[in-house]
Amino acid sequence: MAFRRIFRCVGEVRLAGFWKGKRAFVTGATGxxxxxLVKAxxxxxxxxxxxxxxxxxKSIFAREGMLERVDVVAGELESFATMQRAIAEYAPHTVFHLAAQPLVGVAKRDPMGTLRANVEGTWNLLExxxxxxxxxxxPxxxxxxxxxxxxxxxxxxYLETHPLQGRYPYDVSKSCADLITxxxxxxxxxxAVVARCGNLFGGGDLHWSRTFPGVIKATLENEPFLIRSDGHYVRDFLYVKDAAESYLLLGEKLTENPALAGEAFNFSLGEHLTVLEIVETTLGIMGRTDLKPVIQNIASAEIREQHLDASKARKLLGWEPKYAMPEAIRETVEWYREYFQSTAG
Known part of the structure; x- marks a missing residue:
């Protein structure tokens, strides 16, 4: 843990000097x-x-007053004219393309909308x-x-050399956007470079169908969390603060070494856990192991097991995650406690 604190301090000083005065264009700022990332x-x-x-x-972007501190291009990814105007007018040093339709369930119900946002939106920006x-x-x-x-x-x-072979609507949209890049x-x-992260979690995620916000919300409301799957689907997780710093580091390294263009990098905590393990760990941290989750076993059109190898990012970028899982979950729980207290009544 001492090593991580030292690395964090050194990394923040280095990155602070790098980004000062540089123009960044961010899509998906309210996600x-x-x-x-905008906050950082x-x-x-x-x-x-x-x-x-x-x-x-209700987003972190709006709630923490970032809107007044940034320039805004009003519009959507699906409008090529909007993308063209934004890039021409602001001439960014770095573009962070994060915007997407991010929910697996929504993608299943609305594949065309998901493909328009995630695939057409990506080629519009790149073009x-x-x-x-x-x-x-x-840029x-x-x-x-x-x-x-x-x-x-x-x-x-997964290594970065694995083929991209999504089969379900959301997965296909990400495979396509990745290949187009x-x-x-x-x-x-x-x-251009690609960042492939595991499942992101942390304060500010208001999609209650996702595991972390869902179980925390249910527990604070003294309700059992409903697990849609059989509880044994395996996922790779990454705390959102680590993810934001990963993007900043990758942007810096790409500036230093343009030969990284076209590369993809996995970012992962390296702990592949079942949904049930995540729920039980979160309930333990919240002191509510008595509140047993309900296994619905109704999930479909989802990949059963996924986890990443992030050794390429460690070797070529000098990257390390800074938050262990228990620390990240505690911070996440506290964020939601404060959020619900501030919105009560």
Missing amino acids: LLGGW LLEQEAEVTVLLRDPAP ACRISAPADAP NILVASSDKAYGSSENLP QMYAATYGLR
């Missing part, structure tokens, strides 16, 4: 990762522009960067992919 960029004195489709007043960015100052582009892009595999953990890097020389 879980987007809110924490502002703390490090970056100049930030965000793409904003909806105001999302705008190709034709509208200043020729003498091409760095970091595209958020996911472990879902790999699809189902018997060979785990690599295409633009290989064919047109865009300075």
Whole structure:
């Protein structure tokens, strides 16, 4: 733990100096990762522009007053004209493309909407960067992919060399966006890289169908958490603060070494846990082991087991996660306690 504290301090000093005064364009700022990333960029004195489709007043981005501290491009990813104007007008040093339709269940119900947002939205942004960015100052582009892009595999953990073979709607959308990013890097020389994270969790996720916010909300309301699967689906998790710092580090390293363009990097805590283990651990931290979850076993069109190998990021980027799982869960629980207290009544 002492090593991690020292690394965190050194990393923050280094990154703070790097991002000061640089223009970052962030899509998906009102999402879980987007809110924490924008917060980190502002703390490090970056100049930030965000793409904003909806105001999302309950998001971290809105609740913590970031809207007044950034430039806003109003519109959506599906509008190529909006993307082109944003890149031409703001000429960002780095583009963080995080916006997506992020829910597996929604993707199953609305595959066309998910594909438009996640696939067409990605090529719109990349094409705008190709034709509208200043020729003498091409942007760095970091595209958020996911472990879902790999699809189902018997060979785990996933390495970056694994084929991208999503089969279900959300997974396919991430596979496609990932491949399109690599295409633009290989064919047109865009300075683009892909980040593939495990399941992100942390304060600010208001999608109650997800495991962490769902179990914490249910427990605070003295209700048992409903597990849609049989509880034994295996997932890889990463605390959102670690994810935000991963993106900042990757952006810095891409500036230092443009030869990283076209590469993909896994980011993972390296602990593959079942949903039931996560729920039981969270209940233990909250002191409510008496509140047993209900196993519904109704999940479908989802990958049963996923976990990542992040050794490439450790070796080439010098990356390490800074939060152990228990610490991250405690912080997450406290965030939700404060959130519900502030919104009560």
